[in-house]
Amino acid sequence: MDLEAVRTFVAVAEAGQFQKAAADLSITQQAVSKRIAALERSLGVRLFTRAPRGAELSIDGQAFLPHARELLRVAERAVGSVRPGRRPLRVDVIASRSAQSGLMRGFHRAYPEIDLDVVMLFEIETAVAAIRSGAIDASFRAVAAPGRPLPEDIESVRVLDEPLQLLTGPAHALAGARSVTVAQLVGHRIWMPGIVPGTEWGAYYHDLVAEFGLTIEATGPNFGSDALLDTISDTPALATFMGEHTRLIWPADHGLRRIPITDPTPIYPHSLLWHRDNPHPALATLRAHLAATAAGHDAAGTWAPGWVIPR
Structure with missing residues (x-):
């Protein structure tokens, strides 16, 4: 169905005259008549009857009018859903209790009027493909793995260097x-x-292991953070690493300790990735917010692999 013809029908119905509807639509009266005639042919009914004061809706026109208005509203919503700035900003944060999620919560507090969709993707390749396809607007990623540079159309900037901490149970030696x-x-x-x-x-x-001769074990199934915390609490021989800004909750009787690491402090560098041609205005706002709130990077006394995404 021709939406311009439907829009013209509604304009005539509201104006009560072809001439006034033509003026409201900034088209000729002849164009109005042609659109209405074409719409009547497609529907197989008469929508208006001529009257001394202009055009009056026929019985079929009265029945069609509320549906015509709804058609126009649906069309407007459809256009608005993909218009830059009208749809929510979609951002990938990997995990809900991560530092990246904390950055987005800070952004939401600063700009509560901006609609957000927060998603959680797993692999960096998946996130980059989603950025390039427009499925998401941005992704927080820590590093660009060695030997796998980002595509030329993907921009990135370091937004947070997160210090690692040691997490132990109460009976651990440290x-x-x-x-x-x-x-x-x-x-x-x-x-x-x-x-x-x-x-x-x-x-x-x-x-990190290769640089400092550490022993990291990734054995056993990953049952999630609750199982990890239970095991660290109950096993004096085990500890784990946790980002300083990672927010996990555990029972008080677990007695877990978060211990800063020094000389040097390993930092996990978080970066924001986006497509260089993305026009969403809220993306620019997010980037400006992160730039204004980010601390310095590669501070003295810290360590990160040499292949991480640069500032």
Whole structure:
């Protein structure tokens, strides 16, 4: 059905005259008549009857009018759903309790009027493909894995360097320390069942082990954060790494300790990725917000792999 003809029909019905409807639509009266005639032919009914004061709706026209108005409303909503700035900004944060999610919560507090859709994708290749297809507007990723540079149409910027902390149970040998050096971690078992080979975080921890001679075990199924916290609490021989801005909740009787790591402090560098041609106005607002709130990067006394996404 020709939506312009439907729009013309509604204009005539509201104006009561072909001439006034033509003026309202900024077209000729002849064009109005042709559109109405074509619509009547497609419907097989008469929509108006001539009257001394103009055009009056026929019985069929009266029946069609509310549906015609709804057609125009639906069409407007359809256009608005894909118009830049009218649909929500879609952003990938990997996990709901991660530092990236915290960055987006801060953005939402600063700009509550901006509609957001937050999604959680797994692999960086999936996220990049979603950015390039327009399925999402941006993704928070830690690093570009070595040997796999980002496509030329994908932009990136470092937005947060997150220090790693050691998480231990109450009976662990380092549980009473106010801080630990990387050298002190040598010989201790760091258990991280969430590490997946081929991911950017898998590459990150592989380099961390190689650089400092640490022991990270990724054995056993990954039953999620609750099972990890239960095991660390109950097993004096195990500890794990956790980002300083990761927000997990555990029972008070677990007695878990979060211990800063120094000399150097391993940092996990989070970056924002987006397509260079993305026109969504809220994306520019997000980038400006992150730039204004980001602290410095590659500070003295910190460590990150040399292949991470640069500032």
